[in-house]
Amino acid sequence: MALKDVVAGVRNEAGIATVLGLLKQSFGERFQTGQSFREQHAHTTTYLPAQLPDGVVFVEGAEDVSAVVKTCAAHKVPMIPFGTGTSLEGQINASAGGISIDFSRMNRVLAVNAEDLDCTVEPGITREELNTHLRDTGLFFPIDPGANASIGGMASTRASGTNAVRYGTMKDNVLSLTVVTANGEEIRTARRAKKTSAGYDLTRLFIGAEGTLGVITSVTLKLQGIPEKIGGGVCGFPSLKAACDAVITTIQMGIPVARIELLDETQMRACNAYSKLSYAEKPTLFLEFHGTEATVALQAEQFKEIAAEFGADEFLYTANAEERSQLWKARHNAYWAGMALDPTLNGLSTDVCVPISRLADCVAETQADIRETGLLAPIVGHAGDGNFHVLVLFDAKNPQDVARAEAFVSRLNTRALAMDGTCTGEHGVGQGKMSFLEQELGPALDVMRQVKRGLDPDNLFNPGKIFRL
Structure with a gap:
């Protein structure tokens, strides 16, 4: 994530003024230009500065969307689609102003x-x-x-x-x-x-x-x-490498786990404090199995044997829904638990993904980086995919702290790319990861730019995201 990627595009003031009038005429109360509406439709999930749209239109069908696009296109005004606003890399920022298209009423x-x-x-x-x-x-x-x-x-x-x-x-x-x-x-x-x-x-x-x-x-x-039966289990490991090796063996043996999540020591400490739990504060795997009663029991037993080979603690397993929910409580509350480690700080959630054979190396090097940098940053991983998230806690009002967090995220992305991974497994590029995508794909971005120019020659659809034109 990099503040330098959050640039303001050139505003078409005359076009925007015209479109505001036309959309108000067409949509009435379903078109809003008030400050609170505009702020709700700009990016507030991370420390990236919010870039507000000039208006918000609440569409109710495809005909509405078509009308908005035709109006904005005729006057060269940007459009930014808006779902629930949970994206993490500035995807809904209006970098050059324009109209936010809110889809909350198109929910059938x-x-x-x-x-x-x-x-x-x-x-x-x-x-x-x-x-x-x-x-x-x-x-x-x-x-x-x-x-x-x-x-x-x-x-x-x-x-x-x-x-x-x-x-x-x-x-x-x-x-x-x-x-x-x-x-x-x-x-x-x-x-x-x-x-x-x-x-x-x-x-x-x-x-x-x-x-x-x-x-x-x-x-x-x-x-x-919907699966006939769902089973879940938790077990701690003596080391990060042991936990990751257990994941690799499980995947290679073809055990069809539905979920296999990795929480590091810092995250487990946070979860114990937040959710009033007593798990060992060590690298821990949370698993879920879907299938029939017989297949779920078999998968759990197979994993238990694998975990034991890598020195795991007792595998706590249950197929009872309430007990499973209690076992998984730490994972379900991981984000809020991480934030609660220091409520005075802001949270920057970032992710990378590597081949699972490199997951242990990437997480271990990242943990060492966190210690050397002096950051507070728990790690949660979708271990079966080689994807993991780091919640970096920092003071967004302190420029030095922001710079330290950005430098860490930059090293994290570079590390993943060096392992033939990607700068984002889930969060997307948006504004925050544009420079890292350039490192990842190089000349392939030129092909993306050609596609963009072919389908959106005036650069009106969510401009200033993924790459620069």
Whole structure:
């Protein structure tokens, strides 16, 4: 994350003034320009400075989105899609002003095809709202990024989370999109078929584009059957390497774990204090298994044997829902526990991802860096994917502390790239990781720029994100 990437674009004052009047005329009370509305639609999740839009329009259907895009395009005014505002890298900042398109009222389930295990939803529905709607069908949507994010936002940032080791990420679970393009036309990127060889994969072009290529108006998702049985367990390890080696062996043996989470010593200390627990303050794995009663029990026993080989403590396992929730309490509250280590400080949540064979090396080197830098920074990892998060606690009002935190994040990203990893496994690029993406992809960014110019020649869709033009 780097403050130098948060630049202000050139504002089109005349165009913005015209569009404010036109949208007020068209949308009435559904268009707001008040300071509080604008502040709510700028980035406040990290220390990156907020860049407010000039107005917020609450759309209620694809026709509304098309009308907004046509109006803004005619007057060269930027548009920034807004889901729930839980993104972490400045994705919703209005770098050159413009209009925030709020999707909170586009939150309907348009179709559920239970026989085909898919559904189509509007982008503003949150993952929790969707799963509540699906509960009686025996199906669920498995992607869980932690926050109760909107489905459109999750598609835009290519979200994943704790279940990704079993169910994949958003790119694996989206069958089709409808998107409003630069001319205001709504296109459909694919049909509902589970596989296709027809033309370019436009669906995955828009997934992870962070709203820079068009505005998503519906998402068709793959669904999964709710597992007959869910088991969960926790065990501590004598070292970080032992825990990571246990993860690698588990994955290589093909044990279909649904979640396998790594918490370091600092995070376990935070969780014990915050959630009134008594876990050993050592590298700890939290696991979850999905399946039938017999398969879940078998998977747990197989993991128990692997953990023992690497010197683990007793594997605390249960298939009882209430007991499992209690076992997992530390993981569920990890973010707030980390923040509570020092309530006077701000939190900067950052992530990287490496091949799982390098996870132990990357986390160990990162811990050494934290100690040498004198930071307070617990680590939580989606160990089955090689993805981990560092919550850096720092004083955002102290320029030296900000510089120290930024320097650490820079070294973290460079370290991951040196191990053939990525600067972000889940959070996306937005503004905060633009310079690191350049290190990661080099000349490939020129291809991305060509795509951007081809689909958004006036740079009106969420400008100032992912890369500079």
